[in-house]
Amino acid sequence: MDQLDAEIVRLLQADARQSNRELARTLGVAPSTCLERVRSLTRRGVIRGYHAEIDTAALNRGVQALVAVQIRPLSRSVIDAFSDFASALPEVLSTFVLSGGDDFVLHVGVPDLDRLHMFLTDRLAKRREVTGFRTSVIFKQVHQAVPERLPD
Amino acid sequence: MDQLDAEIVRLLQADARQSNRELARTLGVAPSTCLERVRSLTRRGVIRGYHAEIDTAALNRGVQALVAVQIRPLSRSVIDAFSDFASALPEVLSTFVLSGGDDFVLHVGVPDLDRLHMFLTDRLAKRREVTGFRTSVIFKQVHQAVPERLPD
DNA sequence: AATGAAATGTCTTGGTC
DNA sequence: GACCAAGACATTTCATT
Numbered sequence: 001m002d003q004l005d006a007e008i009v010r011l012l013q014a015d016a017r018q019s020n021r022e023l024a025r026t027l028g029v030a031p032s033t034c035l036e037r038v039r040s041l042t043r044r045g046v047i048r049g050y051h052a053e054i055d056t057a058a059l060n061r062g063v064q065a066l067v068a069v070q071i072r073p074l075s076r077s078v079i080d081a082f083s084d085f086a087s088a089l090p091e092v093l094s095t096f097v098l099s100g101g102d103d104f105v106l107h108v109g110v111p112d113l114d115r116l117h118m119f120l121t122d123r124l125a126k127r128r129e130v131t132g133f134r135t136s137v138i139f140k141q142v143h144q145a146v147p148e149r150l151p152d
Numbered sequence: 153m154d155q156l157d158a159e160i161v162r163l164l165q166a167d168a169r170q171s172n173r174e175l176a177r178t179l180g181v182a183p184s185t186c187l188e189r190v191r192s193l194t195r196r197g198v199i200r201g202y203h204a205e206i207d208t209a210a211l212n213r214g215v216q217a218l219v220a221v222q223i224r225p226l227s228r229s230v231i232d233a234f235s236d237f238a239s240a241l242p243e244v245l246s247t248f249v250l251s252g253g254d255d256f257v258l259h260v261g262v263p264d265l266d267r268l269h270m271f272l273t274d275r276l277a278k279r280r281e282v283t284g285f286r287t288s289v290i291f292k293q294v295h296q297a298v299p300e301r302l303p304d
Numbered sequence: 305a306a307t308g309a310a311a312t313g314t315c316t317t318g319g320t321c
Numbered sequence: 322g323a324c325c326a327a328g329a330c331a332t333t334t335c336a337t338t
Contacts, residue, residue: 012204052164
C-alpha cells in the first residue's frame with residue numbers, strides 16, 4: 001500500500017465506474033500500470049467489490065431504523081444462530097454483533113411504519129432467545145461517501 | 153421502475169463494474185437499450201453512484217464501534233450543528249440522527265482501541281451539548297450486499 | 305421504447321526498458 | 322515495477338422500426 005495504491009482506492013471509492021484510462025490520467029501513470037495496480041489490490045483483498053448506490057425509496061425502504069436487541073443466553077452458539085437468522089431477513093440491511101455490550105444492533109429498512117411494526121412483532125419477538133429490543137427510527141443518515149485512510 | 157429497471161438495479165448493486173454489454177446480455181436486451189435505461193435511472197436519482205468496497209483494515213479502521221450519543225438541549229439548531237460536526241470527523245463513517253429516541257448513533261472506524269479512546273475523550277466529550285454516550289465495539293458486521301426491493 | 309450498425313474510445317496483452 | 326503499441330473489445334450515437 002504505497003501512495004499510488006491509496007490514491008487508486010480513494011478514486012474508486014468515489015466513482016467505481018470511471019474508466020481505467022481516466023484513472024491513469026488523473027494519477028499521471030500509464031493505463032497498463034494502473035490496471036496492474038487495480039488487479040493487485042483486488043488479489044490482495046483490498047478492493048472487495050464494486051456496488052451501485054441505490055436510492056432507498058426506490059428499494060421500497062423509505063423507513064429505516066436501528067433496533068438494539070438483547071438475547072439470552074449469551075453463548076456462542078446462540079449468538080451465531082441469531083446473527084445468521086437476522087442477517088438472512090430481507091428487512092435487515094446490516095447486522096452488528098457488539099462485544100462489550102450484550103447486544104446486537106440491526107439496521108432495518110422497510111416500506112413504512114406498519115411494516116416496521118410487523119417486522120418487530122412477527123420476526124423478532126417470536127424468537128425465544130430475544131429477551132428485549134429498543135427501536136429508534138432513523139430521521140436522517142449522513143454517510144461518509146469516501147472514508148479516507150487514517151494515519152497510523 | 154418496471155421489472156427491467158429493477159433487474160438492472162439489482163445487477164449493478166452486485167457488480168458495478170460489469171460492462172454494459174454484459175449487463176445487456178444477461179438481461180436479453182440490446183446494449184443500446186440497456187445503456188439508455190441506466191442513464192434514465194441515473195437521471196431519476198435511482199442510481200446515486202458507484203463505489204468500490206474497500207477492506208476496512210486497508211483504510212486503517214480495523215476497530216469499529218457504535219457510539220450512542222445524548223445531547224441537550226434537543227433543539228433543532230443544536231441537533232443540526234452536532235450532526236454537521238460529527239459527520240465531518242474523519243473517524244465517523246456514518247451519523248444516524250434518530251427520532252423517537254433522544255439520540256445520535258455514530259458508526260466510528262479507527263486504527264486501534266487507543267484511537268477509539270482518544271476519539272471519545274478528545275472529540276466527543278469536549279462538546280458542551282454532549283451529555284453522555286455509550287460505546288459498543290463491533291465484534292462482527294454482516295452487511296447485506298444486495299438489498300432487494302421489498303414488495304409494497 | 306427498442307434495435308442494429310458504425311465510429312469512436314477503451315481494455316488488455318506481450319515485448320521492452 | 323513501469324511503459325509503449327497494437328489488436329480485441331466496449332461504448333455510444335443515430336437512423337430505423
